[in-house]
Amino acid sequence: NAGVTQTPKFRVLKTGQSMTLLCAQDMNHEYMYWYRQDPGMGLRLIHYSVGEGTTAKGEVPDGYNVSRLKKQNFLLGLESAAPSQTSVYFCASSPLTGRGETQYFGPGTRLLVL
């Protein structure tokens, strides 16, 4: 099992450019999450999904969109990147109930917006 994988590992964007981050998991988990991590801020939830075809907003959703067309994939989109979106992005997944369950994290994507 690869667990949770993220693509790409690192990306540099110019302000106003768009991009999509891909998260894939092979554990048949229902719940998937996107977080961003900034120095001194901890992990903040951007969007999450409780199953294929469903998405919901987290703490800091502005400027991001997500889609979960397949159970194993969760995509995070930046339509018009801003320097404030420079961060490390982590994807995570969790089993069926989600409640009181471990979240398994991917290795992260480092994004620099110039």
Place this chain on the structure above:
Amino acid sequence: QQPVQSPQAVILREGEDAVINCSSSKALYSVHWYRQKHGEAPIFLMILLKGGEQKGHDKISASFNEKKQQSSLYLTASQLSYSGTYFCGTEFWGSQGNLIFGKGTKLSVKP
């Protein structure tokens, strides 16, 4: 809603003990603890559920005071490998499945 972790940082010698605290202002369903090393993903350590159930690591213990909405992580006889940043993630009633993480506690274990 973000839980408050204390201390922000701690430096230990190998073999010493440490306690990391996590405090919430809202009623908690569970508290999750993760450790993250620099440049890596967070790794699961422990879950404490309302009612006293625990899941997690054999060599690390934790407590959950439901009345005070507080959790503490106990690291005993610390090893160099314990170094990293520890995060608590709080799961609230009504939003189960989602975690709100604290800002982290940086632990450095020196030889």
